[in-house]
Amino acid sequence: MPSSDIDTQLHQAKEHCLRTGHRLTAARARVLRILLEASQPLSAYDLLAQYQARHAKGAQPMTIYRALHFLQQQSLVHHLSSRRQYVSCGQPHAHARNALTQLLLCENCGQTQEVPLPTLLSEALQQSFHRHAFTLQQSELEFHGLCAHCQPSKECAHA
Amino acid sequence: MPSSDIDTQLHQAKEHCLRTGHRLTAARARVLRILLEASQPLSAYDLLAQYQARHAKGAQPMTIYRALHFLQQQSLVHHLSSRRQYVSCGQPHAHARNALTQLLLCENCGQTQEVPLPTLLSEALQQSFHRHAFTLQQSELEFHGLCAHCQPSKECAHA
DNA sequence: TGATTGGTGTTATATTTTAACAAAAAAGAA
DNA sequence: TTCTTTTTTGTTAAAATATAACACCAATCA
Numbered sequence: 001m002p003s004s005d006i007d008t009q010l011h012q013a014k015e016h017c018l019r020t021g022h023r024l025t026a027a028r029a030r031v032l033r034i035l036l037e038a039s040q041p042l043s044a045y046d047l048l049a050q051y052q053a054r055h056a057k058g059a060q061p062m063t064i065y066r067a068l069h070f071l072q073q074q075s076l077v078h079h080l081s082s083r084r085q086y087v088s089c090g091q092p093h094a095h096a097r098n099a100l101t102q103l104l105l106c107e108n109c110g111q112t113q114e115v116p117l118p119t120l121l122s123e124a125l126q127q128s129f130h131r132h133a134f135t136l137q138q139s140e141l142e143f144h145g146l147c148a149h150c151q152p153s154k155e156c157a158h159a
Numbered sequence: 160m161p162s163s164d165i166d167t168q169l170h171q172a173k174e175h176c177l178r179t180g181h182r183l184t185a186a187r188a189r190v191l192r193i194l195l196e197a198s199q200p201l202s203a204y205d206l207l208a209q210y211q212a213r214h215a216k217g218a219q220p221m222t223i224y225r226a227l228h229f230l231q232q233q234s235l236v237h238h239l240s241s242r243r244q245y246v247s248c249g250q251p252h253a254h255a256r257n258a259l260t261q262l263l264l265c266e267n268c269g270q271t272q273e274v275p276l277p278t279l280l281s282e283a284l285q286q287s288f289h290r291h292a293f294t295l296q297q298s299e300l301e302f303h304g305l306c307a308h309c310q311p312s313k314e315c316a317h318a
Numbered sequence: 319t320g321a322t323t324g325g326t327g328t329t330a331t332a333t334t335t336t337a338a339c340a341a342a343a344a345a346g347a348a
Numbered sequence: 349t350t351c352t353t354t355t356t357t358g359t360t361a362a363a364a365t366a367t368a369a370c371a372c373c374a375a376t377c378a
Contacts, residue, residue: 023324023325023375025325025326027325027326028325043364043365044364044365044366045364045365058327058328059327060327060328060329061365061366061367062326062327062328062329062366062367062368063326063327065365065366065367066325066326070325079241081240081241081301082238082240082299084334084335084364084365084366102284102287104288104291104293107296113291113293115287115291117287118283118287120283121280121283121284121287124277124279124280124283125261125280128261128274128276128277128280129263129302129304132263132272132274132307133306133307133310134263134272134302134304134305134306134307135304135305135310135311136302136303136304137266137303137304137305138302138303138304139300139301139302139303140241140299140300140301140302140303141298141299141300141301142298142299142300143288143293143295143297143298143299144295144296144297144298144299145288145293145294145295145296145297146293146294146296147292147293148291148292148293151292151294152294182344182355182356184355184356184357186356186357187356202333202334203333203334203335204333204334217358217359218358219358219359219360220334220335220336221335221336221337221357221358221359221360222357222358224334224335224336225356225357229356243333243334243335243365
C-alpha cells in the first residue's frame with residue numbers, strides 16, 4: 001500500500017475513534033501503521049519486533065496486545081484466530097453497517113483477502129440465527145484455501 | 160449425552176476411521192469420549208486433566224494434542240480457535256458431503272451449537288469464492304452471541 | 319486545582335502449542 | 349512365521365501466545 005494511502009487510512013481511523021469517543025493514541029497508531037504497511041497478517045510478536053525496531057527497543061508484549069485489543073474493538077483490525085495473526089481491516093466502515101465480512105486466507109502465500117458478505121447471504125444468515133433463537137454479537141468467518149494467484153496449476157505470485 | 164449414545168458415536172467414529180484407512184486407537188478414543196461426554200467445549204488442558212484423572216496420571220500435553228490433530232483431520236472434532244477450545248463434532252457425516260458448518264457460540268453460558276449451513280447459503284458462498292478465484296479447502300465459521308437460553312431478557316439455563 | 323478516568327510502562331507469569339528423538343506397536347511383504 | 353516398514357506413543361524440553369497486577373503518567377472535567 002502506498003504511504004499516502006496509509007496516512008489517509010490512519011487519519012480516517014483517528015476520526016472514527018473520535019466519533020465513538022475514543023482516542024487513537026501514538027502507540028495505537030504505530031501498531032495500526034505497522035499492520036497497514038505489512039498488508040498481510042502478522043503475529044503479535046512479529047508486530048512487537050517491528051515496534052521495537054522502529055519505536056522503542058524495550059517495548060513489551062503488553063504494549064502490542066493492548067493496542068490490538070483496542071483496534072479490534074474499533075473494528076480497525078481483525079484477529080485471524082485460526083492463525084493467531086492480526087490484519088488491518090480493509091473497509092472499517094462496512095462493519096458499522098453491520099455487514100458480515102468473510103476472510104479468505106491463502107494457505108500457500110499467506111495473503112488475506114477481506115470480502116464483504118453479499119447482502120443476500122447476510123440476510124439468510126440472520127434468518128438462520130433467528131430460527132435458532134441466537135442473538136449474534138460478532139462473527140468470525142475464516143475460509144482457508146488457495147487464492148487467485150496460488151491455484152493448484154500455477155505458481156504463487158506472492159510467495 | 161446418554162452413555163449409550165456415546166458408545167454408538169464412538170463405534171461410528173471407529174468405522175469412519177477404518178473406511179478412510181486410519182485407526183481410532185485407544186488414546187484417540189479416550190480423548191474423543193471425554194469430549195463427547197463433556198458436551199461442551201474444552202481446552203486442551205481441560206482434556207489433559209480429565210485424561211490424567213481417568214487414564215494415565217502422568218500423561219503429557221502431546222498425547223492430547225496428537226489425538227486432537229487426528230480427530231480434527233477425521234472431522235470428528237472441531238477446533239474453536241477463537242476460544243482455544245475443542246468440541247466434538249455433532250454430525251461428522253455432514254462434513255463428508257461437503258456441507259459447511261456454522262458454530263454458534265454462546266458468550267454467556269459457553270455452550271456450542273453446530274448448525275449445518277443451509278444449502279442455498281452454501282451454494283451462494285461457493286459462487287462467491289468462484290468470483291474471487293478462491294479454492295476453498297476448509298472453513299471456520301464461528302458466530303459469537305447469545306444462545307436461545309441466554310437471551311438478554313432471560314436468565315441463562317446453562318450457566 | 320483537585321479528582322477521576324483512561325492509558326502506558328514494567329515485571330512477572332500463565333496458557334497454549336510444537337519440536338525432536340527414542341521406544342513400542344501394528345501392518346505388510348518375503 | 350520373521351523381517352521390514354510404517355504408524356503410533358512416551359518423554360523431555362522449549363517455543364509461541366496471551367494475560368495479571370501494580371505503579372505511574374496524562375488527559376479530561378468539575
